[in-house]
Structure formats: structure tokens, C-alpha cells
Amino acid sequence: MKFLHSSDWHLGIKLYGRTRYEEQEAFLSWLIDTVNTHEIELLLVSGDIFDSSMPANKAQELYYGFLGRLAKTTCKHAVIIAGNHDSSSLLGAPAELFKMMDIHVVGQIGEQPEDSLIYLRDKAGKLQAIVCAVPYLRERELRQVDAGESLSDKEEKLQQGIKSRYQDVIEAAYNEKEYSPEIPIVVMGHLYMQESYLNESNAVRELYLGSIIRSSVDIFAERLSYVALGHLHRCQKVGGKDQIRYSGSPIPLSFAEAEYPHKVLIGHLREASGVQDLEVPQSYIMKSIAGDEEQIVAVMKELIEQDQICLIEVEYRGTGSGSLLRDEVNELLKGSRVELLRFQNRQYVETTLRMNEDYADLATLDPKQVFEKRLEKMASDEPEFDEAEIKTLWACYHQILQELQESYSNAE
Ligand SMILES: [Mn+2]
Numbered sequence: 001m002k003f004l005h006s007s008d009w010h011l012g013i014k015l016y017g018r019t020r021y022e023e024q025e026a027f028l029s030w031l032i033d034t035v036n037t038h039e040i041e042l043l044l045v046s047g048d049i050f051d052s053s054m055p056a057n058k059a060q061e062l063y064y065g066f067l068g069r070l071a072k073t074t075c076k077h078a079v080i081i082a083g084n085h086d087s088s089s090l091l092g093a094p095a096e097l098f099k100m101m102d103i104h105v106v107g108q109i110g111e112q113p114e115d116s117l118i119y120l121r122d123k124a125g126k127l128q129a130i131v132c133a134v135p136y137l138r139e140r141e142l143r144q145v146d147a148g149e150s151l152s153d154k155e156e157k158l159q160q161g162i163k164s165r166y167q168d169v170i171e172a173a174y175n176e177k178e179y180s181p182e183i184p185i186v187v188m189g190h191l192y193m194q195e196s197y198l199n200e201s202n203a204v205r206e207l208y209l210g211s212i213i214r215s216s217v218d219i220f221a222e223r224l225s226y227v228a229l230g231h232l233h234r235c236q237k238v239g240g241k242d243q244i245r246y247s248g249s250p251i252p253l254s255f256a257e258a259e260y261p262h263k264v265l266i267g268h269l270r271e272a273s274g275v276q277d278l279e280v281p282q283s284y285i286m287k288s289i290a291g292d293e294e295q296i297v298a299v300m301k302e303l304i305e306q307d308q309i310c311l312i313e314v315e316y317r318g319t320g321s322g323s324l325l326r327d328e329v330n331e332l333l334k335g336s337r338v339e340l341l342r343f344q345n346r347q348y349v350e351t352t353l354r355m356n357e358d359y360a361d362l363a364t365l366d367p368k369q370v371f372e373k374r375l376e377k378m379a380s381d382e383p384e385f386d387e388a389e390i391k392t393l394w395a396c397y398h399q400i401l402q403e404l405q406e407s408y409s410n411a412e
Pocket residue numbers: 008010048083085231232411412
């Protein structure tokens with residue numbers, strides 16, 4: 001059975017307030033053509049279909065419109081799981097209706113391991129493959145909070161919880177009475193693997209989020225045909241294994257992600273070593289420009305010349321305030337197809353911050369810096385405040401950030 005694996009569509013996402021519908025629509029049309037050209041029979045989408053748990057109507061239209069068109073292609077089966085950005089109930093609501101179209105949507109992990117198994121059958125009802133469809137596992141589904149447990153106890157328990165959920169579902173597939181060694185078993189998951197490669201924006205985020213729960217490839221059985229993962233936005237093999245892969249997102253969702261190609265993966269369930277990546281054509285150019293006035297203007301002029309839609313962010317590294325440059329940039333862009341999404345002057349903002357502690361542009365600070373400032377203020381206003389209390393507050397703050405990361409748009 002020929003499959004196509006994709007994930008992290010984040011339909012409806014905004015980048016500095018700008019929606020990405022044109023690019024997402026172009027990707028979904030390309031995907032329909034690709035399914036037909038490559039005669040794909042099984043589509044696997046490993047989570048983060050939508051960017052938000054309450055997606056805009058337009059984002060939902062794209063999704064349902066796509067599934068409607070998919071029904072008219074060579075694709076016989078589709079399996080879609082929820083990611084950390086998706087609302088499991090919103091995604092799962094039409095599941096019964098979709099089943100009739102052989103589209104399987106798994107919003108939430110079932111009570112029994114068998115509930116997560118999807119049986120793909122041919123027209124005659126003969127079993128062709130089993131999919132272990134495990135959506136993003138939320139903390140409340142994984143563990144009970146014990147009084148007085150430390151942060152590392154908690155991480156250990158979460159890690160164990162994830163491992164045992166996957167292992168139970170995989171075991172249930174092997175124990176299925178219809179299973180025989182020639183039936184391929186596929187696992188789908190939306191999680192963060194230890195052996196994976198992080199891009200820069202992940203690494204920066206990790207600095208202030210503290211450690212994030214990561215799982216190791218040993219949670220997957222050796223004999224699996226394929227493991228289709230979502231969560232990280234860069235296409236990659238995991239732990240050097242041909243059959244364990246992240247497809248990555250189809251479009252760059254931030255400027256940092258524009259530095260590498262975005263892909264989908266295609267393969268045969270029986271020959272995981274032959275998995276191929278296919279680069280998704282991008283409808284827009286995305287570019288970060290950094291430098292002094294002269295450098296920035298030069299790059300911008302080049303981009304304007306190209307006459308293609310281009311989204312840019314500018315980081316001014318000169319010594320002035322940059323306000324004249326900002327005017328010049330806006331003037332240059334008039335009537336062009338280049339859109340400025342963000343103009344930043346970090347050095348200037350930092351100098352200003354040092355001069356006047358009360359002034360801060362939130363967009364240029366990360367949450368940790370904001371909290372640090374708050375604690376500093378507290379310590380100077382209330383001298384009785386001690387080290388131990390500060391430590392406790394930091395631990396709580398880390399935990400809150402980690403929980404927020406599960407549902408907010410800064411997360412993968
Ligand atoms: Mn994602």
C-alpha cells in the first residue's frame with residue numbers, strides 16, 4: 001500500500017498578525033495533485049491540523065474542502081490524529097460521518113489500547129494494514145499528581161506514561177486475532193523524540209521552558225512497518241531509522257523555519273527503506289534581513305526586483321534609533337509585492353530598557369525576562385522576600401510555561 005505522510009498544517013496560523021491562507025490553500029491543492037500523480041492509497045496526517053483549538057471558519061473550510069476533494073482521488077484511506085494545537089473534541093466530532101468515507105479521525109486516546117487501532121481493509125473486507133493512531137497525549141491523560149512530588153518525579157512519570165501508552169497500543173495490534181506477520185503495522189504519534197533535531201526557534205524556546213518531555217525511539221517496536229510522527233516542523237529521520245520519521249510542516253510557520261525545505265514523505269508500507277521525501281513548492285518567499293541601513297536597503301531592493309510575494313522581517317543592527325530607516329523601508333515597499341511583517345531594533349530597545357526600567361516592548365522580551373523583571377521589582381519593594389520563595393516562584397512559573405506550551409501558538 002502506497003502512503004503519504006504529512007503533519008503540522010497549522011491551518012489558520014498567523015505570523016505577526018498576517019494569515020497564511022493563500023499558502024495553505026496552495027499546499028492542499030498541490031497535495032491533491034500529488035496524491036493522484038503518485039497513486040497514493042493511504043494518507044497519514046500526524047497532528048496539528050489547525051493552529052488553534054477554535055479555528056476560524058476559513059481554516060475549517062480549507063480542511064473540510066480538502067477531505068471532500070480527497071474522496072475523489074486514488075486515496076482509499078486517510079488517518080488523521082490530533083496534535084497539541086488541535087481541540088480533540090472539535091477534530092473528533094465528525095469522526096462517525098468520516099468513517100463512511102474511510103477517513104479515520106482520532107481526537108483523543110481511547111480508554112482501551114484497542115480503541116486506538118484502525119483497521120484498513122480492501123473492498124472485500126480483507127485486512128491490509130493496522131494503524132496504531134495515538135494522538136498527542138495530554139498531561140491529564142497520563143498521570144496523577146501526587147502531593148509533594150518534585151519536578152523531576154513529574155517528568156519521569158510523564159515519560160513513563162507516554163511510553164506505556166504507545167507500548168500498550170502496539171502490543172494490542174500484534175495481539176489482534178486477524179494479525180499475521182504479512183500485515184503491516186503503522187504507528188502515528190504527535191510527540192517530541194529525544195533523537196530529533198531542533199531548529200533554532202525550538203532551542204531558544206527550550207531555554208526558558210526548561211526541559212520538555214522527550215521520548216526515545218525504544219518506545220516503538222523494531223518490527224513496525226512505519227512510524228509517522230508530527231510535532232517537529234523539520235522533515236527528518238529519527239535515531240537514524242528509515243522507518244521512523246517526522247514529515248515536518250508543509251510551509252515554514254516562522255522565519256526561522258524558512259531556512260530549510262519543507263516536505264511530505266511517500267513510501268510503500270512494506271518497504272520502509274524506500275521512503276522518499278518530496279519538497280512542497282512554496283508560493284511565497286520568506287526572508288529575515290539583518291544588518292545596517294545600507295545592507296537592509298540593498299537586500300530589500302533585490303527582493304522588490306524579483307516581483308514575487310515575499311514576507312520579510314527586518315532586524316536593524318545599526319547604532320541609531322532606526323526610525324528613519326523604518327520610514328525609508330515603508331516608502332520602498334509601496335506598490336511592491338514585498339510585505340514587512342516585523343521591524344526590530346533589539347540593540348536600541350535594550351539600551352532604552354537599561355535607561356528606563358519601566359519601559360518595555362513586550363514583543364522583544366521573552367517570558368522569562370518579563371518574569372525576571374517582575375521578581376526584581378518584588379525583591380526591591382519587599383526586602384523580606386527570600387531566596388527560597390524566589391526559587392519556588394521560578395519552579396511554578398516554569399510549570400505554567402510548560403503547560404501553556406501544550407496549547408499556544410508558540411509551540412510546534
Ligand atoms: Mn506543530
